Amino acid sequence: MTTTPYLPCSVCGFIHNCICDHQPNLESQVEFALLYHENELDKLTNTGRLLLNGLPKAKSYLWQRKVQPEALINKIHQEDIETWLLFPSDAPTLSSEYLTSRDPSKKQLFILLDATWQEAKKMVNKSPWLKALPCLELSPSEISRYHLRRNQSQGNLCTCEAGIEVLEMVKEPENAQALFKYYDQFLTVFQAERSGHSYNSNALGAPKK
Secondary structure (H helix, E strand, O other): OOOOOOOOOOOOOOOOOOOHHHOOOOOOOOEEEEEEEHHHOOOOOOOHHHHHHHOOOOEEEEEOOOOOOHHHHHHHOOOOEEEEEEOOOOOOEEHHHHHHHOOOOOEEEEEEEEOOHHHHHHHHHOOHHHHOOOEEEOOOOOOOOOOOOOOOOOOOOOHHHHHHHHHHHOOOHHHHHHHHHHHHHHHHHHHHHHHOOOOOHHHOOOOOO
8 A cells, every 4th residue: 555655554554564465355254253342543652453454354442331343243143154352351251262262154253343442341341242242361472562652561472462362262363464464564663663764675574565
C-alpha cells in the first residue's frame, strides 16, 4: 500500500514505515472475532489490526456497555458454530486440552478481547453473554515479545500473539509463522515510526512477491 507523504497508510496505519508488503493473506479453518474496547480503536500500539489484515475472515466488533454487538451475538447462537472466549476463568479449558474438548462437527470461533487487561475484565464482568461462554486459556511456549506499553502484566500476550498461539494450537503452523513474521516487522519498525522517521530498510526482510 502506498501512502501520501505525512498521511498514515489506510491499512497498517504507519506514515514512514508501511509494512503492507509483508502482510500475509491467510486461509484458516477457524474464525476470529476481535471485540474491541473503544479505547483501543485509535492506538498505534494496537496489534489487533495485524490479525484482521492477515486473516481476511477475521471480523471486528465494538464493545459498549449499553449497546450489545448484535451481529456477534447472533453468530455465537448459530447452531453450527462452537465459540470460545480467550480469557482466564475459574475452570477454563487449557489450550493443551482443546483438541479433545472441541466439537469437531462445528466451526470454531475464537473471541479475542482487544483491550488492556483491566478493560478486558470489565468487559466480561459487565456482559452476561460473554460470561456464559466457555473460556480457553492459552499456555504459550514463549514469553511475550510485546513491550510497547507501560505497566504491562508479565505473562500476558498481545492480541496478535494470542492469534498466533491459536493457529499453533489448531495445527496451522505455516499460518502461525506467516502471521508471526508480519507481527515481527511491526515490532521492528515501530520505534522508528513513533519517532517520526523511516527505519533502516536494509535491516528488513525482502517483501513477499
